Amino acid sequence: MSESPSTPVATAEFHEKSPLVAHLSSHSPALPVGAYRGAETIAAFSARDEELAALTARAGVYDLSYRAFIKITGSDRIRWTNGMVSNTIVGLEEGQGNYSFLLNAQGRVLGDATIYRFADHLLLETDRAQVEALIAHLDHFIIMDDVELQPLDASTTAIGIAGPAAMQVLSQLGFALPPENHFIPSKWQSAEITVTHARSPLVPRFEIRIASADAPAFWAALTASGVIPCGSAALEALRILEGTPLYGVDITDRHLPQETAQPHALNFSKGCYLGQEIVERIRSRATVHRTFRQFSLSQPPGAFESGDQQPLSLEAEGAQQNPAGQLSSIAEYHLPGFTGTLALGFIRTEVLERKLPIACSGSAVTPLDAPPKLG
Template identity: 35%
Template sequence: MAAVDFSSGGAGMTEQGYKAFRESAALLDLSGRGKLRASGEDRARLLHAMTTNHVQEMQPGQGRYVFFLNAQGRIQCDANMLAMEDYFLIDTEPETHEKLYKHLDSYIIADDVVMEDVTAATATLSIEGPHAERILSAIGAPVPGEPMASVAWGARLAVRLNSTGMPGYFLMVPAEEREALLGELVKAGAVPADSGDARIVRIENGKPRYGEDILETVIPQETQVMYSVHFNKGCYLGQEIVERVRSRGRLNRILVSLDIETQTPPPANAKVTVDEKEAGRITSAVFSPGRGKVVAFAYLRTERVEATNLMVEGSPAGGVRRPLNQPEI
């Protein structure tokens, strides 16, 4: 690993936690993430009609990353959709599970679907880093093989998911087992990390987050996270807009990752300029210890993506690249 500068890391970053993500296995408590459970005979049909990805073809143990849209094609939230034998488990950002519950419940009329918010009853711990699989094996947990696959482990569930773009696994367990599992993971060698560490690694890796980078004002194609969309699945809420954009093949703006030649992250909504004219807006930015500069997400006007003279608050910017466009690495 190249020399790493932690001197400008700022609040929310720990050297131990950051290194664990990059070199070993970091332990995150993600118990604040939302959990909805959808059961009933019509569950697949309803969720298929409400999401951008193909739900009806999912088999137990499989997972899909999805967007929920409104009628105008704008992204209301994202989710990890996990198929179980007799229900779907929907994993969301902490801020969106209540909104999503109300959204889905409003569309259940004559359908045989029962929607439950099981957030408080479920704890989620995440192991992320190059040695994540080793930690799972050490505690006797099953290791899911395919991206977003899930394997039951008693009352627990192991899922091949990550929050940072590093190899990783979510362990979803009854809330009362949280403390015991934390102890098992630390004993096996997992290094506790915090949300500040995770945010830096996530942005370095180009993994956008709903609420920061994926906004409710954008459509799926603008995010460039296209493994969220199945274009041949048939009708769903917002599909007309998504298909219209695909057929026209033109976008005014897209989400990109870029480097900024400074050690001071600009605030969200800071302007990206070309020749002093606005070319886009920053959504999130952090100082990268590994690169010695700021890395950021921004929505850029498509005609400015190839520009070589981007500026952000007086600092040159470049290295424009698309976001991470796969569920796992």
């Protein structure tokens, strides 16, 4: 396809209130509300580690209104979308989705999304913080194509449930459960909903897309079943524990797809798409100069918070070039079976290959091959 120049996608600085926030805050005015990934949502209902323990050992429920949906319609929707993202759309079955990057002509990552295939449309799910820029980028490439992009309004929202007991809870409520990366249209009482089994790198995750008017009652049904309410602070800690990068924090438009260590975002047999030439060139060379990793730290590096404007530099003893990388997401953990500090960031591959000692702000840094086991 034509690789016309596109406007670089940056994380938008706007925030929309969650449909659940007003309801939950009205019952508990002291609940802290804060911006998270483009939306205003509850930061915490209780201690963060208590909520995180529920998400990793039992089941937790959380507001997903920071996720936004763009409906893609038109007779050319599958062919056109397949040419705009790094994963296959043509290869999706109805009721299935997958995770993709959106790239520019230079192969840099402009954003990320999960795209689901319905009978008469595609549904692109991304963070609200990315919506405005992604629509501008995508719209730039609709020329003679029968394609329409329609952002869904606040009348629809989503609620998440995650944890080892999530399947049991949803089954007890009468829901059929799809396999991972699939969805099933369903009903709860008289409400039309969609049950999605989201990608689950550490614990089972489900998303319930539901009318905003029905969301408070559904939330109440889950908590009445013993599911623990969880805020954005616990979700952020779970993300870092899983080793999942966040666009706009860990991944930016400076990065190439293979540097991100997210192979599930790429399909090398799908055919032409924007940025493919660079992706294929990197694959043929079979090397990148830096890569995304999860790290263990010997101690917390001061008062750093994930999302700070200035990531922390990594220094490697004996490296050809320093800084040798950077940390962009950091969290401390005090969980049953695991206590420590974890971080996400990028490191030069030379440092990993030579197994050089790494440090950050006085802390010894160890690259991890997999997330730590809990319990």
